[in-house]
Amino acid sequence: MEEEGEVYPLYLPSLPLFLLQPILNHIVEFVRRKNPDIFMRLGPSANKIFLINPTDLPFFLILKPNHLRPSLRAYNNKTIIDHDVYISAKFITLLKLIDAQTDSDALFFNRDIKILGDSEAMVALRNALDDLDDSLAQNLIDSFGLLSAPAGKFINFLTGKPRSKN
Amino acid sequence: MTKSAQKIPELICPAGTPASLRTAIDAGADAIYCGFIGPTNARNFPGLNFTIKQMEQSLNYARERGAKLLCAINSFATSPNIDIWKKAIDDAVFLGVDAIIIADIGMAKYVSEKYPNMRIHLSVQAGASSVEAINFYIDRFNIKRVVLPRILTISEIKKIHAAISCEIEAFIFGNIGMMAEGRCSLTNYVSGKSTNMDGVCSPAEFVRYEEDENHNLISRLGEYMIDCIECGQSAGYPTICKGRYNVKHRNGYYAFEEPISLNLTYLLPDLIKAGVSALKIEGRQRSKSYIREVVSSFRKAVDAYARGEQPNIDNLLALTEGHKQTEGAFKSKIWR
Missing domain, CATH: 3.20.20.70 (Aldolase class I)
Incomplete structure (x- = not known):
């Protein structure tokens, strides 16, 4: 089981968030372009605000999955942002979750993930992400072009698992 | 055959x-x-x-x-x-x-x-x-x-x-679930939506998770608290049948069935x-x-x-x- 509360900076030191934002913009645009069905599955929950807190990183993310203007922005941990859903877990757990490498119900049973707020929106997001066929992480890595090799090595390092395209 | x-x-x-x-x-x-x-x-x-x-x-x-x-x-x-x-x-x-x-x-x-x-x-x-x-x-x-x-x-x-x-x-x-299958009305009783007629058991729109000051996880269906899960305890689905209740001589008791x-x-x-x-x-x-x-x-x-x-x-x-x-x-x- 994870320990919550304290932040243990992972491998990212105090990363200036403005450097992270173009990557996050790229991720959102990539998902919007490649997986438009995700918004159908989200239904009305596409208008909700999701706060995603990787507990071992010094920032959190705000996801607004509205299909017309989806956005994913990073904020430092001292910022207060109104949200409908709060999701927190270790970064690697969140990564495995969006990549369908682990079962969210099992994480919940084991208390490895914390979910607060609008459960309907959370369930819709989980099911929408789970309907992606391929590895979202791998596809994202590939989408970085020349930077895909170092990005892949970084993700492999974090997950501790070799990653193949299949 | x-x-x-x-x-x-x-x-x-x-x-x-x-x-x-x-x-x-x-x-x-x-x-x-x-x-x-x-x-x-x-x-x-x-x-x-x-x-x-x-x-x-x-x-x-x-x-x-x-x-x-x-x-x-x-x-x-x-x-x-x-x-x-x-x-x-x-x-x-x-x-x-x-x-x-x-x-x-x-x-x-x-x-x-x-x-x-x-x-x-x-x-x-x-x-x-x-x-x-x-x-x-x-x-x-x-x-x-x-x-x-x-x-x-x-x-x-x-x-x-x-x-x-x-x-x-x-x-x-x-x-x-141990109920006579197809005839459970517990969710309906609390939320107005039926497991067997609306196709939902504990509809997510009625489920809320909260955390108290001791970091215990509280699950609710509608206005009713179903469970209070202490840190270190495993959680179950937020359904009435698997909640814990205070009953005579016992608090936090799985009155229906355990997760x-x-x-x-x-x-x-x-x-x-x-x-x-x-x-x-x-x-x-x-x-x-x-x-x-x-x-x-x-x-x-x-x-x-x-x-x-x-x-x-x-x-x-x-x-x-x-x-x-x-x-x-x-x-x-x-x-x-």
Whole structure:
């Protein structure tokens, strides 16, 4: 089981968030372009605000999955942002979750993930992400072009698992 | 084939999305059960289930790989909205699914009269647990298979098998509730939405999780607190039947039942000997990761038993509710 509360900076030191934002913009645009069905599955929950807190990183993310203007922005941990859903877990757990490498119900049973707020929106997001066929992480890595090799090595390092395209 | 001849049962696996369906088939499922978006199936959760187009594409995927697709239209049709259920049946027949899983007696009549060649499987939700009840459905609606409620011992299943002419499907893994299946009104009692008529058990829109000052996780359904889970404790689904309550002489007591999952791995040979034709895994609401692991594990287990070997699939404990598993009523009438 994870320990919550304290932040243990992972491998990212105090990363200036403005450097992270173009990557996050790229991720959102990539998902919007490649997986438009995700918004159908989200239904009305596409208008909700999701706060995603990787507990071992010094920032959190705000996801607004509205299909017309989806956005994913990073904020430092001292910022207060109104949200409908709060999701927190270790970064690697969140990564495995969006990549369908682990079962969210099992994480919940084991208390490895914390979910607060609008459960309907959370369930819709989980099911929408789970309907992606391929590895979202791998596809994202590939989408970085020349930077895909170092990005892949970084993700492999974090997950501790070799990653193949299949 | 005579009743005494044993053959390897079909492995029937759940799918809440097209991606889950493909995962289940690739992991070794013989047949998939899934439903349309909306109240016509008993897993009407946000973001789950299939459009007509997705069902068609999924059916093609299954056919190309020799798997069957069973369409679950297994909630109870309610007036004045009967046409929603009839349309789902019409769509399923038009697409050419291999069977329709039905619970509602009116919809069983609709299928058997309008589409007499369509194969009907009687859903667990129908709660048919006696020879008399099952034979009624066979005589009146020509059902080809009954999914038995999880309230029967294996010896009882064997006796039923000897006295009916349709196939038997039995659950072997996943969520389990001890109520008379198909007739639970606990969610309705609190939220106004019915497990069996709206297809939702503890609808997510009514579920709230909160954290108190001691970091205990509090789950609520509507305005009612269901559980307060201390740090370090395993959690279960936020359903009334698996909540903890303060009762006379005991606080925080699982008054109905404990969070636990059915796991019949080691009873598979007995189920097969009892005449079960199809082994069903619960979990249309679960993730691809769950589907991949559970289906591939049971594929190996069923094949191992067929070769006379003993399988080992202890790894499934991590996927069980509350990290606990039971053989339920299949082994004993008392299973608490």
